[in-house]
Structure formats: C-alpha cells, structure tokens
Amino acid sequence: MKRYKYFTNILTIFILSGVVLFGCKKKDDPMTANSAATVSATEDAAESISGALGDDNGGTTNTMGTMFMLSSSAGISGTPSFGKLENVSTVDTSYDAGTGWWTATVSYQNNSSIYYSATFNRVYRFRFLKDVNNAGSFQKYYRIWNGASFDTASAINFRVDSGSGSFKTLRLSHQLNSVSGAWTATGINSDTVTINSDAGTSYIRKGIDTIVTRNAVRTSDHTLTLIFTNVKGPRFKISPTIARANLSQAYSGTVSGTFNASITFLRGDRYTEKNVSRTFTVTFGGGEGSITMDGKLFKCNMRTGERKDNP
Numbered sequence: 045m046k047r048y049k050y051f052t053n054i055l056t057i058f059i060l061s062g063v064v065l066f067g068c069k070k071k072d073d074p075m076t077a078n079s080a081a082t083v084s085a086t087e088d089a090a091e092s093i094s095g096a097l098g099d100d101n102g103g104t105t106n107t108m109g110t111m112f113m114l115s116s117s118a119g120i121s122g123t124p125s126f127g128k129l130e131n132v133s134t135v136d137t138s139y140d141a142g143t144g145w146w147t148a149t150v151s152y153q154n155n156s157s158i159y160y161s162a163t164f165n166r167v168y169r170f171r172f173l174k175d176v177n178n179a180g181s182f183q184k185y186y187r188i189w190n191g192a193s194f195d196t197a198s199a200i201n202f203r204v205d206s207g208s209g210s211f212k213t214l215r216l217s218h219q220l221n222s223v224s225g226a227w228t229a230t231g232i233n234s235d236t237v238t239i240n241s242d243a244g245t246s247y248i249r250k251g252i253d254t255i256v257t258r259n260a261v262r263t264s265d266h267t268l269t270l271i272f273t274n275v276k277g278p279r280f281k282i283s284p285t286i287a288r289a290n291l292s293q294a295y296s297g298t299v300s301g302t303f304n305a306s307i308t309f310l311r312g313d314r315y316t317e318k319n320v321s322r323t324f325t326v327t328f329g330g331g332e333g334s335i336t337m338d339g340k341l342f343k344c345n346m347r348t349g350e351r352k353d354n355p
Contacts, residue, residue: 098349144182260312
C-alpha cells in the first residue's frame with residue numbers, strides 16, 4: 045500500500061487532534077441495594093453506550109470527526125505539516141481511480157495516565173462526490189481544478205470496513221472486537237454538514253466491557269447497533285488543529301439504536317437480568333449525549349465517552 049506523506053499529515057490531524065487528556069470523574073452517588081438491583085442493568089447499558097460514543101477513545105464521535113474534517117477547505121489535498129503530534133499514530137492510504145474510493149488504515153495509541161488509555165485500529169473507505177445522487181460524479185479530492193475553475197464536492201460516502209482496539213476510563217475497560225458502518229455526509233460545501241446512515245445499513249459495534257461500580261465487577265459481552273439521523277455539525281474554515289479539538293461540542297441530531305448484552309458478574313451484588321436487551325435514542329447537543337432508555341434519562345460526555353450521574 046502506497047504511503048502518501050501529505051495525506052498522512054492531514055488525516056492524522058483530522059482523526060486524532062481531538063484526543064486530549066481525559067478529565068476526572070466523581071464516583072457514583074450511593075444507592076440502596078434494592079434500588080441498585082432494579083436499575084443497574086439499564087445503567088450498565090448506558091455506561092457501554094456512552095463509551096462507544098466518545099471522541100477520545102475512538103468511538104462514533106471520533107468517526108464523525110473524521111467525516112467533518114474531510115469537508116474542511118483543505119480536504120485531503122496537499123497540505124504542509126501541522127507539526128509534530130504528541131501521540132503515536134500512523135495512517136496509510138491508497139486511492140482507486142476507477143471507483144473514487146480512498147482506503148485509509150489508521151493506527152493510534154494514547155496512554156494519558158494509569159487511569160486512561162486508548163488504542164485503536166481502523167480501516168476507513170471514503171470518496172468525494174460532486175452530486176450525492178450520482179455515484180459516478182466522484183472526484184479525487186474535496187476540491188479539484190478542472191482546467192477552468194474549481195470543482196468542489198458536495199458529499200462524502202464514508203465507511204468503516206473494520207476495526208479493533210481497547211480503551212480504559214475510571215469505571216470502564218473496553219475491548220473492541222469489531223466495528224462497521226456506512227454514512228453519507230451532505231452539504232460539505234456549505235456551512236453545515238449533515239450525516240445520515242446509508243439506507244439499509246447500521247453502525248454495528250461488538251465488544252466486551254468490564255464495569256466497576258458499587259463494589260461490583262461485571263463483564264458485558266455486547267452488540268451495539270446505531271442509526272444516524274440528521275446529525276449536524278460545522279464545515280471547518282479555520283485550522284483543523286483548532287477546530288477539531290472542540291468538535292464534540294458542536295454536534296446536534298439524533299441516533300437511535302439497540303443494545304444487546306450477556307452479563308457475567310465477577311464480584312459483588314447481582315441483578316436479575318443476565319441477558320440484557322434495550323432500545324434507546326441519543327440526542328446530541330452542547331457536548332453531551334442525552335440517552336433515553338427504559339424510561340430513564342442518562343447523560344454522557346461526547347469527548348471522553350464517560351456516563352455522567354443521572355440528572
């Protein structure tokens with residue numbers, strides 16, 4: 045696979061410049077044994093969903109960040125280096141001129157502290173379209189010179205073909221086994237970019253979480269399925285290194301999904317459900333994800349992927 049040095053610089057910035065040191069998180073509020081028994085299965089589902097959404101740990105917000113950054117004025121055309129990155133990362137790319145699809149293989153590792161870490165590998169595919177309704181209107185870059193003027197893409201097809209990795213926060217250790225999904229981003233030549241899941245496809249993430257709360261340790265072997273509906277954010281007009289760091293604060297829109305898990309307790313109190321199945325919606329805004337599930341509302345930090353205490 046051919047390595048493009050200029051592309052490595054810009055796409056690495058796109059994907060990873062939003063990764064920062066994770067903030068501290070206070071412990072759960074105390075609960076009675078009876079109360080914990082009735083809500084912990086749903087809380088555990090919310091914990092796993094929150095982790096799968098985070099930007100810092102390679103969750104869906106990180107993937108969305110890549111799509112939004114590709115719609116910047118730089119696109120992936122030749123761009124000088126933005127300087128040395130603090131985190132170890134590699135990006136290998138190739139381009140298929142016959143289909144218009146770029147393939148990018150991304151490897152990332154960040155060890156912020158003994159409490160927080162993230163490592164992930166992804167294989168992305170994407171292509172720029174001048175007309176979202178015409179698959180044959182692809183072009184190599186976001187903006188290209190046609191000999192008389194610039195042609196600017198209006199949409200991006202974006203796919204996650206495969207992925208693996210792990211991350212750790214204060215309450216959650218996650219092992220990602222597989223991930224896939226397909227989206228179309230429209231309006232990439234306007235001020236607001238809109239992302240929707242491709243028809244008939246879902247974002248599917250499979251993994252195992254080890255959750256530690258209330259003196260109990262349990263594992264959640266789960267499958268998370270998400271559908272994106274009109275998730276919006278800004279097209280960047282300033283330095284990607286500046287804009288990307290705050291991207292998780294800028295999303296709006298809705299994600300709906302299902303969570304199915306097999307729970308195994310390793311230590312501590314048990315709740316009755318061993319096979320957990322939940323449907324939920326997540327509404328983005330103000331840097332938070334509001335998770336509505338099982339008649340309850342949970343909040344998560346879109347950057348760190350940590351669930352906040354119930355309101």
